[in-house]
Amino acid sequence: MTAVYVALAAPFLAALLGLLGGRRWPGLVVPVAVGGTTAALVAASVLGGRVVLDAPLSLRVQLADVPTGGPPFGIDLRADGLAAMVSVAVCVVALCVQVYSTAYLKGDPRYSSYAALVSLFTAAMLLVVFADDLMVLLVGWEVMGVCSYFLIGHHWEQEAARAGAVKAFVVTRLGDVGFLFGIFALVRAVGSFSIDEVVRSGVGTERTATVATLLLLCGVVGKSAQFPLHTWLPDAMAGPTPISALIHAATMVAAGIYLVVRLFDVFLQAPTTLAVMAVIACITMLGGALAALGQDDIKRVLAYSTVSQLAYMLAALSVGSAVAANFHLLTHAAFKALLFLAAGSVIHAVGTNLMPDMGGLRRLMPVTFLTMTVGLAALAGLPPFAGFFSKEAVLGAAEETARHGNGVAAAWTGWLVLVVGLITVAVTAAYVTRLWLMTFLGDRRGAAAAHESGPAMRWPLLALAVPSVLLGIVGLRDGWLPRWATRGDAGEVAQASLHVGLATSGVSVLLAVAGAAAMWLAWRRNPAADPTAALRARPAFERAFWVDEMYDRGVVGPVRGMARAVLRADDEVVTGAVRGTGRGATGLGRLVSLSQQGNVQTYLTGLLAGVLLLALGVVTLT
């Protein structure tokens, strides 16, 4: 268990030191940040090693018990195969990003706070991974959100960064409120905040499970940028590219998927939720892929691609296969981080994000070209790269559910996921090819001179290219994946296996090739222009089906209007009421003062009348 403590404490301390002393001792910033992340990686690897050697792993510790007046929550941590796998992935990506950032953000005046926040983020993500208590998980979850806010807004001189940071924070917070309510529902049903307790005892009725999981799904949808809370991810690209790689590709957005996997037993009790998940996943999958087809900004293409790939993971969960989702999570973390870092390398060299201004970089940046091609091939799902195997796992699970059902998820969800998944494979291959062609092939379109990036930016690319190639094959080895992707209970290990249907794989490869070929042919006609320029639906793709505009008009506008109305109401109505009471009191006083005529005899008359009344009263009432 010490490995877990080290993994959590090292980045947190690095963050604290960086935030407090970063300005005073700038020389220490990089060593502290990189050192903290390295320590976490070592600790996570130790855990991973234990899984490899004597799996399955299942450790729990309860650090403290906090009374609330109701069900108490505790600072509980757990380490099992799943946690080990994800933590290793997180630490690897985090380390690559830290190293990469030393070159990418060289000379940045606020580098110390940046590095410290990245360390804090790493610590928070690891807290989510190792949490065995819903409250602890929530703490890590939200701290990640705030780090994301600060990091997206790192270049706060730019309007786009400010806007993107605000949007990311507010949209995820909206999901988080639902998430909190879901936690409440679980706690009320189970009587404890402990995840172990929740999973073991399950939730009583299907109705409670459905309510709880639907609410939890709000948080997942927000954090993992699924429809309808996906709008923040493309705008978050205004942040520095290494951040996009770490937070918005590999880790934070995967936290939602991780949560569902952790609580999967509860989700399996609620088929309605699974159906909802399937529908959301399919809409997001295809919508994200189509939107990626219409973007000019290379980072936005990758952002929509992330949305789409996360939907694959959600779809896998919705057909009942946590293992497939985990597998895709792992491979996606590798190749998406690679893609973002490579894109960063390109952006750094060329000075612009826009693909129309790129082109012909194949000769000028060979390492970047090679590694990015590997990443893109993995994304498209071409064998033998990692993405192919994990995507096939997802489609295979869908096919399995479609044909035989799996007891919980309905068969129609399997068919839906399978069909939409296959279509998306084609679209994915199309936008991947488009990106590849416009960025690297053809003639150089932009004016800036481009050259290969320095070693600090190259080595992380090469490091991430390796798992992008090999991870898929590793996952197929018998018995390996179950060890990593489960909680360590014997029953679950036996159940976790991948179904890879030959027919489905064949169809998907064909579709991928078809999509790529179609794009290549379109490009060949005019290498200098955008291959999709002729598409009639392109404006819809570019504006991502105008979801943002709908939010603006439907939510943001009315809220702003209500705010102004409240302010006006407060100034006029409520203050007016206060003033009114004052004026009323004065008016009443003036009315009463009319009886003060100044004439003594009038007063005496009143006196006499009063005395008579009193005497009458005394006589009649006693």
Added chain:
Amino acid sequence: MRELLLPLLLAVPLVGSLVLLVAPPRRAERLAAPFGTGVALVTFVVAVVAAATFPETDVPWVPSLGLRLHLGIDGISAPLVLLTSGLTALCMAYLLRIRPEAGRLRALVGLLLLLEVGMLGTFVALDLLLFFVFFEVVLVPMWLVIAQWGDDSVPGGRRRAADVFILFTLLGSVVMLLGILLVGLEAGTFDMVELAERQGAGLSRGVQVLAFLALGLGFAVKTPMWPLHTWLPDAHTAAPTVGSVLLAGVLLKMGTYGFVRIALPIVPEGAEVVAPWLGALAVVGIVYGSLACLAQRDLKRLIAFSSIGHMGFVLLGISTLTPVGVNGALYANIAHGLITGLLFFLVGAIKDRHHTAQIEVLGGGLYERMPRLGALLAFGAVASVGLPGLAGFWGEMLVLLGAFDPADPLPRGYYLVLMAVAGVGVVLTTTYFVRLLRRVTQGTSFQAWRDAVLLRDASPHELLVWAPVVVLVLVLGLWPGWLLDASDPVVRALLGGAP
């Protein structure tokens, strides 16, 4: 010996205030701030000792009326006493270097010490009328602080702001006094401990409801509860920095403390009847406060409205009548005191430097001009939003959890709706604070501010004064157990359940 501790706690600031009154004017003016800091620190030390040893004092006061000088401290008043004495000490330390524009430091320090007596007395009093006396003691010093040392940036000027504050609170207090008298005369005793143990036995249902309404009105004005909140924005905006900090940090706590200490245990049936209304008004306050902040143009006013939202959460927690909810309310109380105290310190510093708190005039770029102040403002904003890991989260979370599962006689569906609306309030809170940061701290500065030579970042003295608050916010965010361990048994006892 232990019985003298709480009277000592009250006597030290009182004597300090009197000494300042009789001291020779010129020397007193020079030494006022150091003297005040010393007195406040001594008070803080006494408070720490008291919080550790839980003493109790019980001597007859007015035997013919059955009133006793009953002072005591327990798990829910100890944090408040520490908060009060701590914030006062920090305010005095703040005054060491930063003089108010209106001068007359001796009078200000004397009034703040008097204020401290009233605040501390409210939290340690265990007799209803004694509580009322201390409750009222804070009014006149605060009125003077706002009226004399405030600024005229509010419509009607600082006099009007102070007048509205004192008249509103007095109105509430008068009604509260009627409630106290009703309870005391019906039950035959004014002793809070005795009445809390009885849990309303011997008081008819009608009497209980009436008493809760009367007491509740007085506390609600102080809290403040919508729609009795109008005094707050003007009072906070007009008050000087130290006045705002104490007003937001401590005075607002007195109302909710009164609810938990007096209204809930002594008239529980009344609480059951009125709680749904209380919850509804609390939630209206949350949403109303958040919406008003979203369109706000004045920085200090924005923080003031945010207080209305936060205290709405505290009231919601109280209205759930469960240990979870009330624990959450008390936690949110302390957290709000610290966080909003810090925010008012920061905003006061910004206002003093720029001589304005209007957001449009301030412009952006605070990170650029004054990075430390900007970073602290971001920290305060993030804490106020209720981010887990900082103090504000636990209170809000426990309040929402309490609303999810309120006490048995209360309608659950109704409270679920309240909880959902409060959740929307959380998102709105996030939105306006993030908007604040975007407008004020991010972006680029106006040229005028960039040229101003006298605009300096937070000085070491200011950082030293604010550091304890920052540390406490962090500590209370990471170790909620400390406060919850202290308050949970007391709350359970007050709500009548088995501990």
Added chain:
Amino acid sequence: MPLLMPVLLAGLLFCIGVYGVLARRNAILVLMSVELMLNAVNINLVAFDVWLRDELLAGQVFTLFVITIAAAEVGLGLAIVLLVFRNRATSSLDEMTELREDAA
């Protein structure tokens, strides 16, 4: 003598006195009417004292008290009216309206 007669007389005198106090403008007339009311009360006191055959003669003793105090009071009252007359050349009560609340 039956009780009715002095009581009737006292009541009559009292009513005349009340009329004088409430309806006459001249301040001196008002004072005289007050005297009339007081004397009516005196008659009442003596009559009831005799009728009740009080051992302590409380009624009659009280009457002596009232006569004395009335005398003192009317002395002061006349002095005040005289001073007012000297300052304002009028003794009409309708014109002494300092206690009036001004409309402003």
